[in-house]
Amino acid sequence: MRDDPTVAIAAERLGKCYEIFDRPADRLKQMLLRRSLGRPFWALQDVSFTVRKGEALGVVGHNGAGKSTLLQILAGALKPTTGEALLRGRVASLLELGSGFLPDFTGRENVFVNGTALGLSTREVEQRLDEIRDFAEIGEFFDQPVKTYSSGMFVRLAFAVQACLSPDILIVDEALAVGDIFFQQKCHAHMAGLLDKGVAILLVTHDVQAVRKYCSSVILLENGRVTHQGEVETGLRLYGNSRPTLAKGLEASAAVSDETRTASASHSASVDEAGDMDFWPPDEAFLPLDAAQSIVAEEESVRIDRVALCTPAGSPCRMFEQGQYAHFFIEVTTLRDVEQLAIGLTINTKDNLPLYCTNSLLTRSGIPATLGRDVRLRLCWKMRLPVACGDYTFSVGIGEHPSWIAEQLEYISAETLIASGKPLFSLLKAGSFVVCKPSHGLQIPFIGLVDIETDISFRTSQSQ
Known part of the structure; x- marks a missing residue:
């Protein structure tokens, strides 16, 4: 050279x-x-x-x-x-x-x-x-x-x-x-x-x-x-x-967490539906996924079976008023033993601007650190829509992280978290919805893309 x-x-x-x-x-x-x-x-x-x-x-x-x-x-x-x-x-x-x-x-x-x-x-x-x-x-x-x-x-x-x-x-x-x-x-x-x-x-x-x-x-x-x-x-x-070097106080807690994960792995194959989910839509509520673009990053790892978009009452819906709640239902099946799954949801504007993106790991949903093969996982994603009126699409993605990652979220950098993820399966433009003005109350609650929570204080005094 x-x-x-x-x-x-x-x-x-x-x-x-x-x-x-x-x-x-x-x-x-x-x-x-x-x-x-x-x-x-x-x-x-x-x-x-x-x-x-x-x-x-x-x-x-x-x-x-x-x-x-x-x-x-x-x-x-x-x-x-x-x-x-x-x-x-x-x-x-x-x-x-x-x-x-x-x-x-x-x-x-x-x-x-x-x-x-x-x-x-x-x-x-x-x-x-x-x-x-x-x-x-x-x-x-x-x-x-x-x-x-x-x-x-x-x-x-x-x-x-x-x-x-x-x-x-x-x-x-x-x-x-x-x-x-x-x-x-x-x-x-x-x-x-x-x-x-x-x-x-x-x-x-x-x-x-x-x-x-x-x-x-x-x-x-x-x-x-x-x-x-x-x-x-x-x-x-x-x-x-690769696990970052932890302080001595953290090493003990990590060891305990490893024992906990090992114990939970023994019954992970029996996990079926979300622990506190009290509603699951009927079959006719689920969206046709023929037009969605599937990206398989790893064959025979996981698959997305069904996706539904409903009102809080459980009715299929594609039009929501500003500030209303939308419920996204996602059903996933594991095709092999997997470590910490992160199921992500991305919402894009009609000009493809990413308006919102996060995943079940960051929101600490409690999905077990390990899941066995042929496990059906059902997820209900409840989201308020304080966004601008217009058309939106949403995509669903699944990634895999090391089994210890959820226990160490407070101690690792965002870069380490991103680098630790391995994409498995994505469903681009799984569905779409429309946000319109409220039918009651203030017709223009905000101007812009999203209504950011705000608290305004003031004080008055007599000018001299």
Whole structure:
């Protein structure tokens, strides 16, 4: 790979070993006695990969997996214990944003300092100065000392400097989450533009959607070792299924939960209807699903048998007044042993805008963590419709998560939750309905797409 001009980053058997001591005094004793009193700890071991020009490689893993160690080696901040890394071209590192800024220098002056450190001439920096200033969006503060900046202004300028100085390689560590949503959108657009220009990107992030969007391959690190290298979706699924490191207090509760799940698995095959469901529509209430689009992500896993849309009284209905309740009835059959099922419901506007999407896992519906084969599961989804008048479609999807996921929802990130899911079956545009104005009361309860619950307080006083 060293002779391949298309390769921008080549890492071969990278490793980083630290010597750790049980007591601080042992470090001093080792220096005096000249014999080893510590033990080796491999923060990174036997990591190899290549990134070609115009490609992005994602690196994912839980805290302590070795991601930061890998980035520091590639950025030149750490020397590897074993192996070597070849980086061909100008490298911009978005690790510790602004770490090279001089607080008494202005933003403009710091741009020149950082540009010089990247190997650019003063003229080359001047040619990019306006682009950096416009990208950072800090206005007149560009010519003020950076010690007067807010934290948001500081990271905006730091990102702009590194991203706009024409790097050949961009190393990113969670830097796309800087600033507000508008600046983040600008950062994402700029990343896409860099890829189009042939820049090689190494992206370390917990944002699985960013990995899906930019990366052609992914590396999963666990305890300093590569446990997956290659296809993105497979890597993200393994990342989601790998349990994050828990505090000691949580480890005990997780063990108890495992025992509970094991006990419940023994009777999961007898589960039939929802525990507190007191009504199920007659056969004629269910919708014809011939026109719906079925997407089978895994054969012989689950199937959606029937879907109905009714009023709270149980009558089939396709027209609801604003603010009324709709009841979605969904019947599912398992075709194999499954772990935690998440049954999702998505509502789209007529222009295909996702108005609402959630699933039974997030709403803590209590579906058992494991279900056996040939289990019939019936779900009643009760939903109020405080939405704009118009036509809507709804879709149903089923995914599978690890059996422990429901017990750990409070302790994991949204990214981990999303990555842990595995799609099984989807029924797109299973049905449609219409929302109209209320027949009684205020005819225009709100203007917009959805009626958000609001509480307004006020106070009056006599003006002086």
